[in-house]
Amino acid sequence: MSDAQAHRSETLRLARVLGVESEELAFLQDALVADLAKVRAAVLDRLLERSRQEFERAVALADKIPRALAAMLAQRAMGPVLGGRASALLSADMAADLAGRLPAEFLADVATHVDLRHVGPLIGGIPTDTMGGAGRVLRERGEWIVLSAFVGDVPAAKLEVLLDLFDGEALLRAGFVIEDLARLDSVVALLPDHRLDELFVTAQEQALWREAISLATHIGPEQAQRIVAVIDRLPDASVDALLVAADEHDLWEQAITVACLVLDDPDGGSAIIGGFARLERAQQERVGDVLNADGALRSRAGTLIAAAPPHLRTRLRSRGSSAAQGRLPAPPVKR
Amino acid sequence: MDPIDLPSGIRALGPDAVARLQTLVGQAEQRQADEAEAALQTALQLVPWPVRGIVRKVLLG
Known part of the structure; x- marks a missing residue:
C-alpha cells in the first residue's frame, strides 16, 4: 500500500469513529498515518469510557x-x-x-x-x-x-x-x-495456485495491477516463488500491462523487485525480461533513472540488467537519462 | 470531559487543527450519549411487559 493510500485509509477509519465524512478531516492531510491511528485509538477509548x-x-x-x-x-x-x-x-x-x-x-x-x-x-x-x-x-x-x-x-x-x-x-x-x-x-x-492465477487474471481484466504488484512485494520468499511461477505463466499482454501500470503508478521499485524475483528463479524470466524489452524508450529510461537513484535497488537489480538485451541494458545503465537530457519527466503519481 | 491527549505530530499542525479535532471528538461524544439515551428509551418500549421491570432495573440501575 502506498503512503497516500495508507493515509486515505486511516483518514476514513478515523472519520467513521468520529461520525463524519472523511472530507471533513482534510485539515489533517499533513498528519502522519501513525499519528492518525493514535488519534483513532484515543477517540475510541474516550467513547468507550464516555x-x-x-x-x-x-x-x-x-x-x-x-x-x-x-x-x-x-x-x-x-x-x-x-x-x-x-x-x-x-x-x-x-x-x-x-x-x-x-x-x-x-x-x-x-x-x-x-x-x-x-x-x-x-x-x-x-x-x-x-x-x-x-x-x-x-x-x-x-x-x-x-x-x-x-x-x-x-x-x-x-x-x-x-x-x-x-x-x-x-x-x-x-x-x-x-x-x-x-x-x-x-x-x-x-x-491454492489456481486462485493466485485468478488474481493476476483479475488484475488484467479490471486494471488492478497496482494492487497485484503491492501484493507481490509484501510476501516472504516461499510465497514469492509461487507468485514468480504465476507471473512467468502470464501472456505477454499481461506482462506488458503490469509494467505499464508500474510506470503509471510510480511503482518501478516494486516492479523491479518482482522482476528480479522472477529472474532469480532458474525456471523463470523470459516473460518478464521480454516485457521490459517491449517498453517504450522513455519508460525504459525511467526504469534506469529509478535504478540510478537507488544504489541498493540497482544492486538487487543485477539479474535484470544482466538478462536484458543490449539496447535495454544500455538504457538501464545510463545515468541521468530522461530528465537530465530534457526528455519528459516521469508522469505524476496517480493515486 | 477533558480534551483527549493528542500526539505531538497532530499538535504540530497548529492550534486551529487541534481545536477542530477536539470539537469533532466532543461532538462524537455528545452524539453517542444522545444515541445511548435514545436506545434506552427504545429498549424499554420494545421489550414485552413481563420483562420490562427487569430491563428497567438493569438498564437504569
Whole structure:
C-alpha cells in the first residue's frame, strides 16, 4: 500500500469513529498515518469510557434475558454504532451467540464500528457461516478496509474457508489496503495456485495491477516463488500491462523487485525480461533513472540488467537519462 | 470531559487543527450519549411487559 493510500485509509477509519465524512478531516492531510491511528485509538477509548456504564448495563441485561430478545434489542434499540462499541465489553461466548442471531447486513454494519483491539479476540469464536454472511455483505458494499481489518483476527482454518467466498477483485482490493502487511504472506499461503492465477487474471481484466504488484512485494520468499511461477505463466499482454501500470503508478521499485524475483528463479524470466524489452524508450529510461537513484535497488537489480538485451541494458545503465537530457519527466503519481 | 491527549505530530499542525479535532471528538461524544439515551428509551418500549421491570432495573440501575 502506498503512503497516500495508507493515509486515505486511516483518514476514513478515523472519520467513521468520529461520525463524519472523511472530507471533513482534510485539515489533517499533513498528519502522519501513525499519528492518525493514535488519534483513532484515543477517540475510541474516550467513547468507550464516555458510555461505559450504559454499555456495561446493556451487556448485563443480555445475560439476564433470552438471547433472542437481547439480539433484537441490540439490532433495534442500540443499532450498529452503539452495538459495535458496546461489543468491546462482551464475553467471547456471548459475542458468538449474539452474532449467530443477527442478520448479516446488521453484522456488516457493526463490523465497521467495532474496536478490534477489544473485539479481535472474540472473532475466532464466531461461526464461520456467520462471518461469511457478513463478509459477503461487506464485499458487496466494497468495504475493503473493513474486510482487510478482520484478517488478522480470524483463525487460519476459518480464514481458509472464508477466502473461498471472495473473488479475485475482493482479494486484490482488500489486500491492497490491509493494515497489517505482515499478514499478507499467510493469506497468500492459504490460496491454492489456481486462485493466485485468478488474481493476476483479475488484475488484467479490471486494471488492478497496482494492487497485484503491492501484493507481490509484501510476501516472504516461499510465497514469492509461487507468485514468480504465476507471473512467468502470464501472456505477454499481461506482462506488458503490469509494467505499464508500474510506470503509471510510480511503482518501478516494486516492479523491479518482482522482476528480479522472477529472474532469480532458474525456471523463470523470459516473460518478464521480454516485457521490459517491449517498453517504450522513455519508460525504459525511467526504469534506469529509478535504478540510478537507488544504489541498493540497482544492486538487487543485477539479474535484470544482466538478462536484458543490449539496447535495454544500455538504457538501464545510463545515468541521468530522461530528465537530465530534457526528455519528459516521469508522469505524476496517480493515486 | 477533558480534551483527549493528542500526539505531538497532530499538535504540530497548529492550534486551529487541534481545536477542530477536539470539537469533532466532543461532538462524537455528545452524539453517542444522545444515541445511548435514545436506545434506552427504545429498549424499554420494545421489550414485552413481563420483562420490562427487569430491563428497567438493569438498564437504569
